[in-house]
Every structure is written in C-alpha cells, then in structure tokens.
Amino acid sequence: MKKDWLSIRTIVAAGIGAAIFIILRYISIPVGFVPNTTVQLSYIFLALIAVVYGPVAGGLVGLIGHSLGDALQYGSVWWSWVVVSAIVGIGFGLASHFLKISDGEFGWKSIAVFNLFQVVTQAIGWFLIAPILDISIYGEPANKVFVQGFTAGILDIVTVGIFGTLLIWIYTQTRTKVGSLKKEA
Amino acid sequence: MRMHMLSYIDRATPIHQMTGAAKLICFILWSVIAMTTFDTRVLVFMLITGVIIFWVAKVRLSEISFVLSFILVFLLLNNLGIYIFAPRQGTTIYGTTHILVHLPGIFSLTCEQLFYQLNVSLKYFAVIPFALLFIVTTQPSEFAASLNRIGVSYRIAYAVSITLRYIPDVQRSYHEIAQAQQARGVDLSGKQKFGRRIRRASAIVIPLIISTLDRIEVVSNAMELRRFGKKKKRTWYHGRPFTRIDYLAVLFAGLLLILSLWLTLQRGSRYYNPFI
Numbered sequence: 001m002k003k004d005w006l007s008i009r010t011i012v013a014a015g016i017g018a019a020i021f022i023i024l025r026y027i028s029i030p031v032g033f034v035p036n037t038t039v040q041l042s043y044i045f046l047a048l049i050a051v052v053y054g055p056v057a058g059g060l061v062g063l064i065g066h067s068l069g070d071a072l073q074y075g076s077v078w079w080s081w082v083v084v085s086a087i088v089g090i091g092f093g094l095a096s097h098f099l100k101i102s103d104g105e106f107g108w109k110s111i112a113v114f115n116l117f118q119v120v121t122q123a124i125g126w127f128l129i130a131p132i133l134d135i136s137i138y139g140e141p142a143n144k145v146f147v148q149g150f151t152a153g154i155l156d157i158v159t160v161g162i163f164g165t166l167l168i169w170i171y172t173q174t175r176t177k178v179g180s181l182k183k184e185a
Numbered sequence: 186m187r188m189h190m191l192s193y194i195d196r197a198t199p200i201h202q203m204t205g206a207a208k209l210i211c212f213i214l215w216s217v218i219a220m221t222t223f224d225t226r227v228l229v230f231m232l233i234t235g236v237i238i239f240w241v242a243k244v245r246l247s248e249i250s251f252v253l254s255f256i257l258v259f260l261l262l263n264n265l266g267i268y269i270f271a272p273r274q275g276t277t278i279y280g281t282t283h284i285l286v287h288l289p290g291i292f293s294l295t296c297e298q299l300f301y302q303l304n305v306s307l308k309y310f311a312v313i314p315f316a317l318l319f320i321v322t323t324q325p326s327e328f329a330a331s332l333n334r335i336g337v338s339y340r341i342a343y344a345v346s347i348t349l350r351y352i353p354d355v356q357r358s359y360h361e362i363a364q365a366q367q368a369r370g371v372d373l374s375g376k377q378k379f380g381r382r383i384r385r386a387s388a389i390v391i392p393l394i395i396s397t398l399d400r401i402e403v404v405s406n407a408m409e410l411r412r413f414g415k416k417k418k419r420t421w422y423h424g425r426p427f428t429r430i431d432y433l434a435v436l437f438a439g440l441l442l443i444l445s446l447w448l449t450l451q452r453g454s455r456y457y458n459p460f461i
Contacts, residue, residue, distance in 0.1 A: 008413055011340050012405040015347025016355075020397055022348070023355045026188045029379075029386050041386070045394060052398075060341065064348055072190045072352075074259070075252040075317040076309060079220070137220045138305065139278075139455070141271030148266075163383075167391070174395055 005056055013053040014060035020045060021065030025073065039159050042069075046085070047092045047118060047164035048171055052101050055093030062089030080133030084125040091121025101168065104175035111165055118160050126153025188356060189251045194321045199430060200242035205323045205331035205423075207431035212319045213335075214438040219311045222445045224457040225300075228307040231441070235314030242322055249317055260309060264302050275301035281460045297460060304456075325349040330421035339419050347404070355397055362392050 024041040042065065050058025062085035070077045095117035099110050130152070131145040195201070200208075219231065246253075267274065275297030276282050283296040323331070329346030333339045366388050408414075449455055 006338075006340050008408050009401070009405045011344045011414075012347060012408065013401050014341075015344040016351050016397060016401050016404065018344070018348040019351035019355050020394060022352055023188070023359060023393075024390070027359075027386065027390065029382050039383075041390060048394065049398075053401075060344055064345055068345070068348060071316060071320055072192075073252075074255050075191060075249065075320065076256065076313050077216075077316065079216070138308065139223060140305070141267055141274045144266055144270035147270065167394070170391060171395065171398075 010053060010057045010060075013049060013057040014064065017045075017049040017053070017057060017061040018065035018068065020049075021061055022069040022072065025069050039163065040156060043088070043156050043160055044164045044167055046089055047114075047160050048167050050089050050092035051096045051099055051114060051168060052171070053093070054096050055090045058089035058091075058093030059086045060089070062086040080137055081130055083133060084130045087129060088121055088125045091125070092118060094121075100178075101172055102175060104172045104177035104180075106169050106172040111169075114165065114168065115161055118164065119157055122153055122157045122160065126150070126156065190352075191249065191252060191317070191320045193324055194244060194248060196243050196322075198242050198322075200238060200318065201322045202428075202430070203322075203434060204334075204425045204427060204431050205327035206334035207427060207434055208319050208323055209328075209331045209335060211434050211438040212315050214435075214442050215315045216312055218438075218442050218445050219308050221455065222449060223304050223308070223455045224445065224448055225304055225307065225459075226457060227441075227445045227448065228304065228311045231311035232307065232314070235311065235318075239314050239318060242318055244318065244321055249321070252317065256309070256313060260306055264306060267302060267305065268298070272298060274298065278456055279458050279460045283460070300459070324423060327421075327423040327425075330424040333419075333421065334424065340414060343413075351397075351400075355393070358397065359389065359393055362389050362396075 021042050024045050027041055029039040029041070046058065046061055046065075049061055063082065066082045066085035067077050067079075070082065095114050098113045099106070126149045127146075128149075131142070131149040134140050134145040134148075135142055215231065218227065222228065272292050273295075275295055278301055279297045281297060284293050285296060285299070286294040288294060326346065326349075328349065329342045332342040332345055371385060371388050448457075
C-alpha cells in the first residue's frame with residue numbers, strides 16, 4: 001500500500017467510528033451521587049477505536065465526531081475542545097503500537113500500557129491545551145477554564161481508566177487469539 | 186429516547202442554491218472573525234447580518250428552537266461561571282472601574298464586567314446563525330464535495346461523508362437493540378442504582394459497538410473492490426461550479442475579515458474600549 005498512513009480501512013473506521021461517537025453523545029449515564037455529572041460514553045468508545053485502528057483513525061474520529069456532533073446537537077462548534085478531542089484520539093492511538101488488540105491479547109501488562117498513554121494524553125489535553133485555547137480564542141478568565149479543564153479531565157481519565165479498559169477487554173474477548181488452536185494428540 | 190439532531194431542510198431560496206463550498210468558506214471566515222475579535226461593533230454587525238440571512242433562507246424558528254434553548258442555557262451557565270470565577274476580568278481588560286452595584290468582596294458589579302461578558306456572549310451569537318444555516322441549508326452529500334473543493338484530501342472528505350451516511354444507521358441499530366433487550370426483560374425505565382444503570386446501558390451499548398465495528402470490515406472491503414483511493418482525484422456527483430452569488434458571498438466575508446483585522450491592528454488590541 002502506497003498511502004499506508006491513510007488506508008481505506010482507516011478512512012472507513014474514522015467515518016463509521018465518528019458516527020458511533022456522535023450517537024453515544026446522546027446516551028449518557030448520570031453518576032447519581034455527584035450532581036450534574038455523567039459518564040461520557042463517547043470517550044470510552046474513542047479509546048477502543050483508537051487502540052484497534054491506530055492514531056490516525058483515533059484523531060479523525062475525535063475531530064470529525066466532536067465537530068460534527070457539536071454542530072448537529074448545538075448548532076455551533078466549540079473549537080478549542082474539538083482540538084483536544086483530536087489530540088486525545090491520537091494519543092490513545094499511539095498506544096496501539098505496543099498492544100495486540102486484534103489478536104485478542106489484553107493482559108495486565110497491556111492494561112498498564114494503555115492506561116499510561118490515556119492518563120498522559122488526557123492530562124496534557126484537558127489540563128493544558130483546552131484551557132490555553134479557551135483563553136486565547138474566547139478570552140475567558142484563566143482560573144475558570146483551568147477549573148473546567150481539571151474537572152473534565154479527571155472525570156474522563158477515571159471513566160476511560162475503568163470503563164475504557166473494560167470495553168477494550170470485552171472487545172478482545174470477541175477476537176480469536178493467535179495460536180488458540182491446538183493439534184489433537 | 187429521542188435524539189434531537191439538526192438536519193437538511195429543503196426550501197427554494199437563494200441560500201439553498203449557493204454551492205456548499207461557498208457556504209463552507211463563508212462559515213470558516215465568519216468563525217475566524219468571531220474567534221479573533223472582541224470588537225463589539227463588528228460582532229453586532231455580524232449578528233444582524235446573520236439574522237437577515239436567516240430570514241432570507243426561510244428557516245422557521247420552531248425548526249431550530251430545541252437547539253436555541255440548549256445554547257441559551259449553556260451561555261447562561263457560562264456567564265455565571267465567568268462572573269463567579271473572575272468578577273474583575275472586565276476591569277483587568279479595560280483598565281477602568283465604574284461600579285454599578287456594591288456587593289461584598291470583589292463581587293461588585295461593574296460596567297466593564299457587564300460589557301466584557303456581553304462581548305463573550307456576542308462572540309457566540311455572531312456565529313450561531315451561520316452555523317445553523319450551514320447545516321440546515323446544505324445537502325449532506327454536497328458537504329463532502331465542498332470539503333474536497335476547499336482543499337481537504339478527498340479521503341478525509343469521504344470519511345466525513347461516511348459519518349453523515351451512517352448516523353441514521355447507527356441510530357436505527359440503537360433502537361432495535363434497545364427493543365430487543367426490553368423484550369428480554371432489561372428494564373430501561375425508572376430510577377435505579379448506579380451499578381444497575383451501568384449494566385443496563387452496557388446491555389445496549391456493547392452490542393451496538395461490536396456489531397457496528399463489524400461493518401467497518403465489510404465497507405472497507407467493498408471500497409477496496411471498487412478501487413477507492415487509487416487515483417489522486419475523484420469527482421463528486423453533488424459537486425457544482427461557483428456562480429455569481431457564491432463569489433459575492435465569499436468576497437463579502439473576506440472583506441469583513443480584512444476590516445476586522447485592520448481594526449484590531451490599528452488599535453493594537455483585540456478589545457474595543459468605550460471606557461477611555
């Protein structure tokens with residue numbers, strides 16, 4: 001393949017992935033014990049699609065899913081957070097080089113690698129890039145956007161850490177493991 | 186559960202007849218202006234223009250009211266947030282203090298703060314009519330063609346086109362799976378504990394995700410068989426050449442951007458200051 005970084009599979013994964021991402025924004029689970037906070041299913045799914053199809057697909061799902069989703073749901077696009085979604089998608093995807101999800105492998109070591117990547121990229125995205133873009137584009141007060149970034153970031157890191165890991169594990173159970181066939185004696 | 190989503194509304198108006206690419210360029214230029222400037226005059230002008238074009242496009246308020254209520258609630262919360270976290274932001278920006286209402290601590294209401302928050306809200310309102318118009322007056326299939334037209338690689342434009350194509354499909358699968366699970370006795374209503382909510386949601390979401398991911402393989406094989414992506418360019422069924430109204434609209438948005446940048450450079454600041 002000539003254009004390997006953007007293969008047909010990546011394009012389709014990005015397109016269909018973004019469609020699921022947008023639908024999942026409408027399905028949120030209220031946490032209950034913390035008021036007005038919901039478990040964001042979209043980012044959990046973003047983690048799955050990125051580790052399966054790689055950083056390009058992950059970044060495109062974040063970019064297309066968030067911008068189109070904002071436009072269709074609210075009629076306006078919050079660009080600073082769209083950029084962060086794309087970066088987070090790429091970051092999740094970078095972990096795919098060290099994992100063998102399609103081969104059905106997701107042991108404790110893979111879980112540790114995945115969580116390392118997701119914590120680092122989400123921390124950079126939500127704690128640093130989102131507030132800085134909010135200040136430079138919308139001229140919002142610094143302390144407000146940093147509090148917003150930290151709340152969203154911590155919530156996302158925890159939910160992706162728990163439910164993202166779980167979802168990827170469930171997905172690997174649907175794959176056939178390499179070398180799972182044994183010759184009968 | 187109903188999912189409220191904006192979609193294409195077919196009407197015969199000049200705005201609908203414009204090519205998607207021209208509308209996309211205008212929308213991008215318009216967003217850049219709104220993002221870069223804090224000049225109240227420019228923002229008010231943009232808002233008025235937006236409302237007029239809205240009227241020309243014959244979009245009824247009732248067709249987009251659900252979105253407007255979302256936006257209004259969001260803006261209200263955002264404004265409250267700004268005031269709670271930074272009640273002196275206006276003074277920091279404009280350099281003067283005209284107190285309107287005395288309140289304890291730093292929370293005294295100033296003219297500067299009101300003016301600053303008015304500008305922040307105007308920045309949103311200036312773009313909203315255009316974003317809404319772009320969505321409700323552009324055919325989804327033309328949207329991908331316009332992305333390609335303005336220089337986005339056609340592979341990425343095609344990804345966007347696939348997204349728009351599959352949103353209704355995923356929605357339909359969601360309802361089918363939800364009904365199937367209800368038939369099997371999964372309770373989807375009422376208040377329950379957090380653990381049960383998670384189990385209930387995963388009973389729908391996991392089959393939805395796994396079954397939709399399978400489609401990726403099917404669709405990419407089909408595209409591969411049709412030799413997608415072998416050539417550098419592709420043509421679009423819905424691609425149309427620019428007409429006079431398209432050039433005029435792009436010219437108008439471009440001139441406004443230049444005017445706004447010129448005002449900013451001349452002042453040496455993004456903020457229009459009526460207080461000095």
